[in-house]
Each structure stands twice: as C-alpha cells, then as structure tokens.
Amino acid sequence: MSDKMNQDSVICVCGLKKHYKGGVIKALDGVNAEIKRGEVVVVIGPSGSGKSTFLRSLNMLEIPSEGQIFVNGVDIAGKGVNINEHRQKMGMVFQHFNLFPHMTILKNMTIAPTTLLKKSREEAEKKAMELLEVVGLSDRALAYPSQLSGGQKQRIAIVRALCMEPDVMLFDEPTSALDPEMVGEVLDVMKKLAKQGMTMIVVTHEMGFAREVADRVIFMDAGVIVEEGTPTEIFDNPKSERLQGFLAKVL
Amino acid sequence: MQAWFADFKADFKLNFIDAARWKWLVEGLGNTLKITFFSLLIGLVLGIVVAAVRSTYDKNQEAMAKHKGVGYYVFAVVNAVCKLYLTVIRGTPVVVQLLIMYFIIFATSRNDVLIATIAFGINSGAYVAEILRGGIMSIDNGQFEAGRSLGFNYVQTMIYIIIPQVFKSVLPTLCNEFIVLLKETSVAGYVGVVDLTKAGDLIRGRTFSAFMPLIAVALIYLVLVVVLTSLVGVLERRLRRSER
Ligand SMILES: Nc1ncnc2c1ncn2[C@@H]1O[C@H](COP(=O)(O)OP(=O)(O)OP(=O)(O)O)[C@@H](O)[C@H]1O
Ligand SMILES: [Mg+2]
Numbered sequence: 102m103s104d105k106m107n108q109d110s111v112i113c114v115c116g117l118k119k120h121y122k123g124g125v126i127k128a129l130d131g132v133n134a135e136i137k138r139g140e141v142v143v144v145i146g147p148s149g150s151g152k153s154t155f156l157r158s159l160n161m162l163e164i165p166s167e168g169q170i171f172v173n174g175v176d177i178a179g180k181g182v183n184i185n186e187h188r189q190k191m192g193m194v195f196q197h198f199n200l201f202p203h204m205t206i207l208k209n210m211t212i213a214p215t216t217l218l219k220k221s222r223e224e225a226e227k228k229a230m231e232l233l234e235v236v237g238l239s240d241r242a243l244a245y246p247s248q249l250s251g252g253q254k255q256r257i258a259i260v261r262a263l264c265m266e267p268d269v270m271l272f273d274e275p276t277s278a279l280d281p282e283m284v285g286e287v288l289d290v291m292k293k294l295a296k297q298g299m300t301m302i303v304v305t306h307e308m309g310f311a312r313e314v315a316d317r318v319i320f321m322d323a324g325v326i327v328e329e330g331t332p333t334e335i336f337d338n339p340k341s342e343r344l345q346g347f348l349a350k351v352l
Numbered sequence: 353m354q355a356w357f358a359d360f361k362a363d364f365k366l367n368f369i370d371a372a373r374w375k376w377l378v379e380g381l382g383n384t385l386k387i388t389f390f391s392l393l394i395g396l397v398l399g400i401v402v403a404a405v406r407s408t409y410d411k412n413q414e415a416m417a418k419h420k421g422v423g424y425y426v427f428a429v430v431n432a433v434c435k436l437y438l439t440v441i442r443g444t445p446v447v448v449q450l451l452i453m454y455f456i457i458f459a460t461s462r463n464d465v466l467i468a469t470i471a472f473g474i475n476s477g478a479y480v481a482e483i484l485r486g487g488i489m490s491i492d493n494g495q496f497e498a499g500r501s502l503g504f505n506y507v508q509t510m511i512y513i514i515i516p517q518v519f520k521s522v523l524p525t526l527c528n529e530f531i532v533l534l535k536e537t538s539v540a541g542y543v544g545v546v547d548l549t550k551a552g553d554l555i556r557g558r559t560f561s562a563f564m565p566l567i568a569v570a571l572i573y574l575v576l577v578v579v580l581t582s583l584v585g586v587l588e589r590r591l592r593r594s595e596r
Contacts, residue, residue, distance in 0.1 A: 162497055162501065185500075185503050185505045186503065188500065188501055188502065191501075192501070193498075193501035195494060195497065195498065197492075197494055199492070199495060199497065200498075201499075201513055202517065203517055213502040213503060213504065216508065216512065217502070217503050217508075261502075262501075262502070265503065
C-alpha cells in the first residue's frame with residue numbers, strides 16, 4: 102500500500118464491513134474510500150446510513166468485521182498494531198463533546214500531551230493557551246466544563262484534540278447537539294482549521310458548511326458510499342436517485 | 353421514683369461493675385471494630401480486583417474476541433469465576449457463609465476472629481465489587497471513547513478519566529456499605545467470637561438480667577452508626593461542593 106501512487110493518501114479504506122447481531126444489521130457493507138493529505142471530506146447521508154460507524158472505524162472505536170483500513174500505509178485493523186499510538190495522531194470530536202468533567206479546561210487539554218507525549222507541563226500549557234487564544238476562550242482556562250455553554254464546550258473539545266498535534270481530525274456531527282445560535286462559532290473554528298491545511302473528515306448535516314469548505318462530499322446510504330464528488334457535483338448535479346431524494350428532503 | 357433509681361443503680365452495678373464485666377463489652381467492641389476494619393480492607397481489595405476484571409471484560413470483549421489469543425480464554429475463565437463468586441456470595445446469607453468458613457473450610461483452625469474477618473471480608477468484597485462496577489458503568493461511555501480517542505490505553509483511561517469520576521460518585525455508597533458491615537459482624541458470635549453483641553449476651557447469661565447489657569450493646573452500635581453516618585454526610589456535602 103505504500104507504492105508511489107498513494108503517497109499523498111493518508112487513509113485508504115478497502116472493503117470495510119461492520120455487521121451487528123451476527124450479520125443481521127449491516128451498518129457498513131463494503132466501503133472503499135481514500136482520503137488525501139490536507140483534504141476536507143464531508144460525509145452526508147440519512148440517519149442510520151453508517152456515517153458514524155464509518156468515522157469511528159477509522160479510529161478503531163468500532164472494530165471492523167471485515168476489510169482493511171490503511172493509515173499512512175499501515176493496516177490498523179490488522180494484528181499487532183499499536184492502536185493507541187495510531188489514535189494519538191487522529192483527533193476525534195464527538196457530538197456530545199465528552200469533555201472530562203472533573204478537570205479544568207486547561208487540564209482537559211494538557212492531560213494527554215503530558216502523559217502520552219511526555220511533554221513538560223509548561224510546554225503543554227503554553228500550547229494549550231495558544232490554542233485557547235485562537236478559539237477565543239483563553240479567559241476560561243481554569244473553568245470546569247459544566248461552567249461552559251455547548252458551543253464553548255465543543256470549541257474546547259476541538260482544541261483538546263489539537264493539543265495532540267494530530268495528522269487527521271474526525272468530526273461526528275459536531276454541531277448537532279448545539280442550540281442554533283452556537284453552531285456558527287463551532288463551524289468557524291472548523292473552517293479555520295481547514296484553511297490551515299488540516300486533513301478533516303466531517304460527518305454533518307450542515308450542508309452550507311459542506312458546500313463552502315469541503316473538497317469532496319461523500320454520500321452514504323445503507324452502509325455503502327452511493328456517490329461522491331465535489332460539492333458542486335453532489336449538490337447541483339446529483340446522479341443517483343437516492344441522493345436526489347435525500348437532498349430534496351434536507352435542502 | 354427513688355426506689356426505681358436504686359434498682360437501676362443496683363442493676364447497673366451487677367451488670368457492668370461486678371467482676372469488671374464492663375471489660376467484656378470493651379473487649380467485644382474491640383473485636384467488632386477489628387473484624388469490621390480488616391474485613392473492610394479485604395473487601396476493598398477483593399472488590400476492586402473483581403470489579404476491574406468484570407468491567408474490563410465487558411468493555412474489551414469485542415476487541416479481544418477479534419484476535420482470539422490464549423489471553424482471551426484465560427480472561428474469560430477468570431471473568432466467569434468472578435461472576436460465580438458474586439452470585440454465590442450475594443445469593444446466600446452471611447451467617448451461612450460464616451458457618452461454612454468456620455466448620456468446613458477452616459475446620460482445623462480455631463482462630464475464630466481471623467476466620468470471621470475472612471468470611472466478612474469475602475462477603476463484603478462481593479458488594480463492594482458491584483458498587484464499583486455500577487459506578488464504572490454509570491459513567492457515560494463517551495468518557496471512555498474520548499480518553500481512548502486521545503490515545504490513552506484502557507488502563508490509562510481508567511486511571512486518569514474514569515476512576516476519579518467513579519470515586520466521587522461511589523464514595524458515599526461505599527461508606528454506607530461499611531456501616532452495614534459493622535452491624536453485620538454482630539452474627540460473629542455464631543462461631544464463638546466474643547464481639548460486642550456476644551459480650552452483651554454473655555453478661556446477660558451470667559446476671560440473668562437482659563435489659564442493661566442488651567440496651568448497652570444497642571446504644572454502642574447506635575452511637576457508632578450515627579457518628580459514621582454523619583461523617584459520610586459531611587463527605588457527601590464536600591464532594592458535591594467540589595462538583596460545581
Ligand atoms: N451497537 C450496535 N448494535 C446494533 N446495531 C447498531 C449498533 N450501532 C449502530 N448500529 C446500527 O448500524 C446502523 C448505522 O448506524 P450509524 O450510527 O453509523 O448511522 P449514522 O449514519 O451515523 O446515523 P445518524 O445520522 O443517526 O447518526 C444503524 O442501522 C444502527 O442502528
Ligand atoms: Mg451518527
């Protein structure tokens with residue numbers, strides 16, 4: 102998988118399947134995809150189509166039933182892979198933020214770099230404060246998660262992941278749990294990140310974001326990728342009936 | 353009134369002062385506290401180990417089943433043993449466990465305080481394990497996933513993220529479990545341990561006067577429990593305050 106052709110591909114997914122209940126539920130039914138370095142890929146699709154399962158497989162939060170996931174040329178679904186090292190390089194942002202409630206914001210952001218990357222506390226805190234500055238929350242460094250609004254929590258969750266200096270960022274519906282007035286502030290942070298060249302895979306229902314920021318949009322339905330292309334191709338020129346039907350409902 | 357008071361004094365003297373019988377109560381209380389404290393330690397250690405095995409198995413079963421190694425089967429057996437332990441201990445009365453310990457398992461030993469301590473320790477271990485496991489399971493799975501997604505391994509996620517949260521939520525329940533344990537040790541007399549209850553009963557047998565010794569025993573338990581419960585209350589309020 103490390104031949105020249107794929108040198109700029111960070112992730113390469115081959116025949117990925119995830120079955121539940123002994124194969125009755127096929128959450129993923131043979132997904133093939135390639136993600137290039139610096140690419141922003143938005144995944145859309147109806148509820149239950151397997152978007153989360155796909156995203157979470159890239160991090161081994163879901164264990165594939167079949168198939169391979171090459172990250173920088175290594176099959177992370179294979180035997181003898183140190184999944185923890187792999188995860189350090191792949192940040193993940195969840196719908197429900199999942200900040201650690203017993204730690205301050207600063208501690209939330211420094212616990213992983215200090216423990217896993219063996220960074221000194223000063224170094225980790227310096228980096229954390231820089232990132233807090235970027236998302237406009239430096240004054241909340243010593244607050245606890247329960248003292249923040251949803252939008253603030255999600256911005257913290259994003260920078261917490263960034264503290265590990267990941268190669269790739271995964272977002273699973275990062276704005277779905279937010280009040281409408283807070284969606285913008287989170288999307289703005291993600292746009293900034295995209296501009297800086299971060300490789301991003303984003304599951305979202307924010308079609309405006311997809312249109313504006315995505316290099317490529319993937320449409321999933323019933324556990325497979327039905328159609329993919331540039332935002333223009335997907336939104337203005339949908340080919341498959343399923344995508345047309347989906348867009349008719351959400352736009 | 354005066355006559356009643358004189359009776360009371362005589363009764364008190366007979367039960368506690370004569371032949372220094374109050375010393376029996378002190379000795380009994382000492383044994384009660386000793387058994388409670390050490391079985392608490394055994395229970396904590398056992399409970400932590402069993403809870404760790406059970407929840408680790410539940411949380412990692414899928415990942416381990418994928419690449420079935422020897423470790424997977426060993427772990428499955430250990431988990432089954434833990435489950436059996438929980439079922440048996442929680443499904444039988446503590447007095448029966450105590451008798452089995454004394455007359456069957458340690459039939460050759462007559463160190464009754466030690467045997468009682470082990471029996472109560474094994475018993476409380478099962479309850480501690482379930483309290484801890486309940487605490488672990490009550491933590492949102494998103495916390496595990498957030499920890500793992502940052503690159504923490506399972507043990508690190510437990511240590512840095514889950515256990516501090518579990519600790520806060522189960523500490524009051526655990527303390528209450530130990531208050532229950534204190535009272536439960538009152539059946540230790542079944543295997544000849546002179547604990548607080550047995551001491552009171554022995555005095556009653558000597559003096560043929562039931563009121564004084566039994567009420568005294570009850571009062572001592574009551575004071576201990578009330579003091580411990582109020583300490584747990586203070587602890588609970590502290591924890592809530594630090595929660596924000
Ligand atoms: N643990 C599980 N056990 C059984 N079925 C599951 C499990 N997790 C997911 N599924 C099923 O897999 C399918 C895909 O789920 P997934 O969460 O990936 O969908 P999704 O596209 O993210 O949907 P949504 O937009 O609602 O988040 C669904 O039919 C779901 O019911
Ligand atoms: Mg989903």
